[in-house]
Amino acid sequence: MTESELIHLCQQASPRGQQELFDRWADSLYRVALRYVKTDVDAEDIVMMSFTKAFRHITSFRPQGEGSLHAWLRKIVVNESLGWLRRRHNFNMVESLDDTLPVPDLNDVCHLPAEDILRLVMELPAGYRTVFNLHVVEGYSHQEIAEQLGISESTARTQLFKAKAQLKKMLIREGFQYGT
Amino acid sequence: MEHSEQLIQHKLRQLESQPVKWNKQATWLRLEKPRRKRISVFAYAAAALVIVVGSWVLYDSMKFNSSALHDRIAALEIRLAQAGDKLILASPDPGRMCAPEMAVQPQEIQRVKPRIKPALPSVLIADQLKPAIDSTQRTTVALQPQEQPTVTEPTAAVERPSIPIILGRSQGAAYARSKRFSFRLILSDPDLTEQPITVSEVDIVAGLKQKPN
Structure with a gap:
């Protein structure tokens, strides 16, 4: 079944189409949710709520080529995850950062296997992890992150800086020394 | 975005496409x-x-x-x-249950007519009963000379209650087909109570009987 056929079926509220959509994308969306909320149960809740929302609003979805459906679903999951985090975590902390400090590079981290990178990211505190996920994995700008989390842009920058610094620290602690 | 960040993004997104065990x-x-x-x-x-x-x-x-x-x-x-030319409708209400209450046969009229048995006339008592009583008394005295003769006074006959005839629906329908007999609709419980037939009713029925078709 092609993506356009799948979209058409789901727009007609076909149970077969909805199950097909779930079977096709639920695993990857579960992984996305898990990167934000850490626990299995919460990630399952977010996936369920995201699909409920997707089934309800898919009539208003306008496909823009292959892959647009997955991108749309992914955005729903990210928004649901952020909503979940906002209810449990205070992102609105004012943190100042000395602009003279050098920006930590992730060269050491990017050479790690994907599973190790993920494990390190999951060990970050919730605020750092969220900003890192949004900026590095989702590709959001600092302005978008600030809007999404309801924080200032400088706070978003500070969080990302600290996330990178923390990752580097963890990498050194665990004995990974790439490029040296 | 830096190159290192792009590399991390690519690796993590690739990892998302891997199968995962979950509920x-x-x-x-x-x-x-x-x-x-x-x-x-x-x-x-x-x-x-x-x-x-x-x-x-x-x-x-x-x-x-x-x-x-x-x-x-x-x-x-x-x-x-x-x-029925003599049909009496007591009420126009068709919802009520109705059935012919009574139809009197001619022979029944004859049976019902002598309702009250008249007392015996005094002449009959004097002419017929007295000698009979006297002969009885004589016989009795002959047998029992100590006893006084007993005279029995004739008593008037007791009025027997009349038995009204109430017919069912099937019989009533049969009578309804016949124009010679009339019936009236039973409308209420008082109509179902047994009442003795009066002489006037018997006369009416007798008059109907004699009426030519």
Whole structure:
């Protein structure tokens, strides 16, 4: 079944189409949710709520080529995850950062296997992890992150800086020394 | 975005496409549950609607049948009124249960007529009973000379209660077919109580009997 056929079926509220959509994308969306909320149960809740929302609003979805459906679903999951985090975590902390400090590079981290990178990211505190996920994995700008989390842009920058610094620290602690 | 960041993004996104063990089926069932609940609510609503509509149809049908029955009864009464020249309709209400109460046969009229047995005349007592009593007394005295003779006074006959004849529907229908007999509709409980036939009623029936067709 092609993506356009799948979209058409789901727009007609076909149970077969909805199950097909779930079977096709639920695993990857579960992984996305898990990167934000850490626990299995919460990630399952977010996936369920995201699909409920997707089934309800898919009539208003306008496909823009292959892959647009997955991108749309992914955005729903990210928004649901952020909503979940906002209810449990205070992102609105004012943190100042000395602009003279050098920006930590992730060269050491990017050479790690994907599973190790993920494990390190999951060990970050919730605020750092969220900003890192949004900026590095989702590709959001600092302005978008600030809007999404309801924080200032400088706070978003500070969080990302600290996330990178923390990752580097963890990498050194665990004995990974790439490029040296 | 830096090159290192792009590399991390690519690796993590590739990892997302890998299969993962999680409660996928349970999540799908949870996702389906509200929809099933909605379906069951719709099913209950549909069942309730069917019951309401069915009840309404049944009520309407019964109402129609009732009115049709009323019409038939009214038509039947009209036919009976036209058929019987002496038909007495006590009430135009067709809903009431009606049946011919009584039809009197000619021989019954004869049986009912001598209702009160008259007392024996004094002449008869003097002429016939007295010698008989005297002879009896003589015989008795001859047998029992100590006893005084007993004179028995003749007593008037006791009025016997008349037995009204109440006919059923089948018999009533048979009489209704005959123009020679009239009947009246039983309308209330007092009509069903047994009452002795009066002489005037017997005369009316006798008069009907003698009326030529």
